[in-house]
Amino acid sequence: MTQTMKEPVHVVAICGSLRLNSYTALMLKIALRGAAEVGAETKLIQLKEYQLAFCDGNKDERHYPPDVARLRQEIQQAQGIILGTPEYHGSYSGVLKNALDLMGFKEFEGKMLGLVGVSGGGMGALNALNGLRTVGRALHAWVIPEQVGLSTAWKQFDQTGQIQDKELEGRLLDLGRQVARFAYLHTSKQSLEFLKLWESAPPNPGGD
Ligand SMILES: Cc1cc2nc3c(=O)[nH]c(=O)nc-3n(C[C@H](O)[C@H](O)[C@H](O)COP(=O)(O)O)c2cc1C
Numbered sequence: 477m478t479q480t481m482k483e484p485v486h487v488v489a490i491c492g493s494l495r496l497n498s499y500t501a502l503m504l505k506i507a508l509r510g511a512a513e514v515g516a517e518t519k520l521i522q523l524k525e526y527q528l529a530f531c532d533g534n535k536d537e538r539h540y541p542p543d544v545a546r547l548r549q550e551i552q553q554a555q556g557i558i559l560g561t562p563e564y565h566g567s568y569s570g571v572l573k574n575a576l577d578l579m580g581f582k583e584f585e586g587k588m589l590g591l592v593g594v595s596g597g598g599m600g601a602l603n604a605l606n607g608l609r610t611v612g613r614a615l616h617a618w619v620i621p622e623q624v625g626l627s628t629a630w631k632q633f634d635q636t637g638q639i640q641d642k643e644l645e646g647r648l649l650d651l652g653r654q655v656a657r658f659a660y661l662h663t664s665k666q667s668l669e670f671l672k673l674w675e676s677a678p679p680n681p682g683g684d
Pocket residue numbers: 493494495497498499500501561562563564565566567594595596597598599600629630
């Protein structure tokens with residue numbers, strides 16, 4: 477579908493794996509392709525290209541390296557965010573958790589959030605995805621119901637990094653499209669106006 481957006485939304489994907497030739501990154505690239513198809517501007521954020529510090533919770537952040545501010549700024553500019561993670565010991569990766577801990581409401585509140593998980597074993601990445609869904613809620617993001625989890629990731633791509641399963645590819649494209657479309661709807665003037673009216677409507681406008 478090549479529906480155009482009057483003002484393109486920005487959709488970024490954050491890759492929670494630092495591994496060279498990461499399957500998570502390959503999955504995210506497909507999801508971003510779906511977002512671009514419906515008119516979004518997209519960017520893949522590879523955390524391995526950022527020099528971050530461990531989140532220490534201190535108010536004074538002057539000791540944080542400049543890449544912390546760079547990451548925050550890039551996420552702040554996005555209206556849609558896709559989080560991608562490998563399943564690590566039955567959860568999502570520590571690298572991603574630390575990146576999320578370095579951010580907060582300013583980056584995530586009110587944003588559309590899509591989730592992608594990858595596992596080496598046969599159990600899939602459901603625990604990682606469930607964990608990220610909880611984090612999304614805590615950050616007041618709109619986590620879309622659709623999510624994509626992949627098991628035995630090492631079997632799913634060929635030597636050139638092409639995905640083998642067309643149905644899986646379709647689901648990833650769809651996830652990207654949904655994040656972009658819902659982000660657009662959520663930020664467009666009409667829907668903001670609608671939300672305002674909805675919130676100011678009497679509690680039971682139709683009566684009993
Ligand atoms: C520290 C660590 C823990 C892992 N734990 C699990 C696990 O609990 N379940 C699983 O199926 N695979 C596990 N794996 C395998 C990864 O999920 C798998 O290699 C995945 O492809 C990594 O994602 P990537 O290709 O994006 O780096 C683990 C890998 C590492 C390095």
